[in-house]
Amino acid sequence: MRFSMLAIISLAVLAGCSTASSHQYSAVAVDFPSYDALRAIMGDDDDILMLLPPGVESHGYEPTPKDMIAVADADIVVYTGGHSQDWVDRLLSASDDPPLCFRLIDQVELLSEESREGMEDRGHHHGIDEHVWTSIPNEISIINNLADALISLDSERAEEFLHNADAYIAELEALDEKIRKIVAASRLDTLIFASRFPLLYFVSEYGLEYYAAFPGCAEETEPSARTIAFLIDKAKEIDAGYVMNIELSSALIARTIAEEAGCGVLVFNSMHNITLNDYLAGETYLTLMARNAEVLEEALS
DSSP states (O other), X not given: OOSOHHHXXXXXXXXXXXXXXXXXXXXXXXXXXXXXXXXXHHOTTSOEEEOSOTTSOGGGOOOOHHHHHHHHHOSEEEEOOSGGGHHHHHHHHTOSSOOEEEEGGGSSOOOBOOOOTTOOOTTOOOOBOOOGGGSHHHHHHHHHHHHHHHHHHOGGGHHHHHHHHHHHHHHHHHHHHHHHHHHHHOSOOEEEEEEEEOOHHHHHHHTOEEEEEEETTOSOOSOOHHHHHHHHHHHHXXXXXXXXXXXXXXXXXXXXXXXXXXXXEXXXXXXXXXXXXXXXXXXXXXXXXXXXXXXXXXXXX
16 A cells, blocks of 8 residues: 555544545445345445445455545444454544444354364464354344444434334344355355355354365465375365355365366355355345355255
8 A cells, every 4th residue: 555554544433533424424445244234234225335345255355545544534333343354443432522433243252263173274374253244143143233233323314224223133043044054954064165264153053073175264275185085085074065155255176176076166155245246246244145145055965
């Protein structure tokens, strides 16, 4: 970035003193899981800004000065939190009048990243796993608590926020039950991922085993020949019908493993971000997770 972090923070803090927008209040979401949670409660008609552009790999995202100004000037900022977004914490701590902050990782019990057999994790620091939204019960907690936070900001819309949250949670609970039935009726209980593995909360919730090329937030994207061979052997050992790949990840390694193991490739959506086509089509956490349920049923059959 052209400017130092200190210079940008100063610029953003000054921007927080500028004239407010024409809306009653502004809501900024740093990433797609945060954006979708806000949208579920506030509705599609509100002006909710998502900083991470659709289709961009979230691990490579770096905030622009414009992004930092939007955060400092917001009335509420919703973000995942953790190491990958510590720039938000630094920015807000520099403000004398910070916006209302809502971190997804503060709403649930956290898990630590794992180093599994065969996983390529050289030089990777194993901290908390930040992908808390991948568990539907976690998402329900996030929605409940975010509704309360929004009500504290705008009590006049309390009834609307609670109605929207309750309706969304009912759909999430139905999908959660569906996934549990799929797992209970499946032949397999193990998934093999040829890419990063940001689904620790998901597999922990539903009692699934997994093998993967990388931890959830690993910077590497090219596994070694040893890791590839290990995943091929595991796919053969469990007679997997499919190898899994994460959205916005290269499918090359997955296709290589699948070809050698004699199986297919399926895409599981971790919802780090959303593709541009899905964003334009109005896909949500709920619709993407419903798509995941279908993928899961096929992968475990």
